[in-house]
Amino acid sequence: MTHRTSIGRLILAALSGLALSACTAQHSEIPKSICGTQVHQNLTEPLLRGTGKVSEWHTAGWGERETNWCIVRVGKEESLRMKFAWHSDTMDPMKSASSNKNVTGLQDPIQMQLADNAALGDDGAIATTRCRTKPNNHFTLALKLNHRVGVPHLRRDIEKFMRAYMPATMKAVGCTHP
Template identity: 30%
Template sequence: MTRTLRGLVLCAALCVLAGCSTSDDHTVPDALCGVPVGSKPLAPLLPDGKKLEQSAKTLGAESSTCSVFVDKRQAVYLTDDVTDAGTDPVAVQRDALARMGNPQKAAVGDDARIADQGAIAVSACAYQGTPRKFVTLINLTSPHPVPKPTADRRKALESFLRAYLPKALEAKGCRK
């Protein structure tokens, strides 16, 4: 995938309806499984390849997953969840974050950790009139995550979360 991987808005919208979308025009989507994030924050996290596919799954009104495949290999796995206000999602995901490599606190949302191969961001919100927390967990699943330098990858993950979190909150109906 080259930097020409831009513009899958329609396919991403279909992804929400059909559960999967495919790009034959080799573009990075402007929406990630229906969440309009723009292609710029996602592009640095995707390996080179020729064909990009997205697969979204709704696991209920409060939980969903999104997988991005490049040339049929999963490159990104993302979950969005609305959880109760008393849960500490960072503590719940402590072991998973440790497996992603050296998680460090980041200034995204109300709490966030950026690791070598993934990240988590949490934001308090009101969901259906009740105080809740919105949680995004992203895992770079490619055996050779990009960008290659870990420091650049961490910056790219943080940039992605800054762009994605507010749009995902809105898409899930979680109000700040």
């Protein structure tokens, strides 16, 4: 092996190490709750992309309106958004998951067994259930990831998260199934 080849391999190894550390850099701390609901940090971490501090933004009147939004950022980048909606009639998550819906449209949605009805995609999920509430008797939760092109599909991670998050959120907001 020549001196030039061994130097080239050393440089390649050093650059590979730098690229690996840049790809695995994570956020400063995974929160114990997301948008007001406690969920295990291992379920949340795969959904949060980017580096930096994790923060949340909520719509005005959080928890007091029929529709509420929560946006989770990592550093300055939006990582995911959630829509919490109370309504008086049933809704079909698969219709809302259609790719032509710009707010809740999902990549390659399929029906999922969760709550009364749910849709799961590579970039989010929508679940709805009947609840005993004041004027409205249905609750819908929509999760949409905001990842750039080239981020791997996260369908399995989203499903694990939603299976824990939806019932915990229902409990947190006082939604009891009739």
